[in-house]
Amino acid sequence: MTATELDPEAPPRSRLRFFAAAFTGVLALAAALAAGHLVAGFINVNASPYLAVGNGAIDLTPVELKDFAVRTFGTYDKLVLLGSMAVVMVGVAALAGVLSRRSPVPGTVLIALFGLVGAFAVFERPDLTAVALLAPIASLVVGIAVFLLLHRIAPRVWREPDADEKSGTSRRAFLLGGAGVVVGAGAAGLGGQLISSSRDATASREAVGKLVPARTAPTIPADADFAKLGTPPFLTPNDKFYRVDTALSVPQVRTEDWSLRLHGMVDREIRYSYQDIRSRPLVERTVTMTCVSNEVGGDYVSTSNFIGVDLADLLAEAGVKPGAEQLFCTSVDGWTSGTPVAAAQDRGRGAMLAIGMNGEPLPLEHGFPARLVTPGLFGYVSATKWVVDIEVTTWAARQAYWLKRGWSQEAPIKTESRIDSHRGFANVRTGKVRVAGVAWAQHTGIEKVEVRVDQGPWQETTLSQEVNPNTWRMWWTELDIPAGVHQVFCRATDKSGYTQTDQRAGTVPDGATGWHNVTFTAA
């Protein structure tokens, strides 16, 4: 019994039962999201209001929080985001239902607001056209319709004498209606998922086949890594290559739909098709990429044999006008980077429009059909995946995605080193302990890596054979570790003579600094 039922003065009207009201809200939400997802399946999966709101949230997230998410959750940052969004949405939907126990108006208004947020998020996406608005509109219409319907048939708390009879019928109708909505929403959501995945780019990628470069990269010597001693293998397998991007769903671009427009401050604008690129003599280069969000000791660094064409060749064909400063590069989902023109034109650096990694077409997650790779610069200023547009322009004219959010305009990769063996807290035997790791100073090259125990003297390590200055270099040594708990530090010196600073700096705005250290407990 509730307070109203006991209150003799209460007006003779009904209210929805508490849980029925909450369920009405949640089921309407499920139906709305599923309807939007189904319609989006036919247009573009990113038009799905759920994903669009998620993508919008990513773009609006303050830089520190985003950087924290990337560092803490890695590639799962997106699952964490979608999961927390789901929790919040279910909560709000249940609340909307509960607020509508007497009248459906509050819930309807809330659903309409939800719908508008979804529509706005879709509208704001640079990769979607006006047709995409059909998805949030479907969500809005279905959400409100389901809410009103369930609201009508939901079990109520009646003040009249025949209450039991009435609530009995309406409970059955509500359960049936609710089950219908659950089944319908499940089918629509699944249908949307199937339809969008039938449009995915996997088949297009398989049709490309093996990529055979005209100029292959020099074979990686056997002593380029110390994998047996605990370093990573020199070349990172494609499925182990670190991944960082803002895309909630991996862009699906088929080769036949892809083209790259090169324009702006050039003598002639050029549009390249996939065949145009693929049929050129392809070059292969071994390059170590690094993310600016990599913390000291972090994993956002990987090496691949990239296959593609020289970016400098494409720029020469278009004819870069004097005064040009940056390549403003846009991906199919609207993300942008700004690369210094000088770095892109520098043949010694070897910036590429890449279409392959380790003999295969680029994996979808790494930018299929084509991406940029610029040795020596952090990925956010140089490595646009799913690239479709390169505008040659000035720094003043255009501001790229992360630059607008507080990161630096120019971002050369910093000289770094990392201890891989052992990682975390290690328990070892007192005496000679083998320590191994990696160091990188792309486009400069690693000269030496030193290690020390606590405040002890620095000791030089054995370096692996250098592959090229644009790649990482492995190191190892044996250290005498006395009994007890000790810190092992490493630091690299690059070929310009610079030795890593011990000054700790965070990743924002242009990359972390400081010495990596690992705690060894010897007994």
Ligand SMILES: Nc1nc2c(c(=O)[nH]1)N[C@H]1C(S)=C(S)[C@@H](COP(=O)(O)O)O[C@H]1N2
């Ligand atoms: N389209 C697009 N390209 C992008 C990004 C992105 O968010 N979207 N992130 C950049 C960043 S920050 C890095 S470090 C590299 C990572 O490339 P990878 O995921 O292939 O390792 O891609 C770059 N290219």
Ligand SMILES: [Mo]
């Ligand atoms: Mo990055």
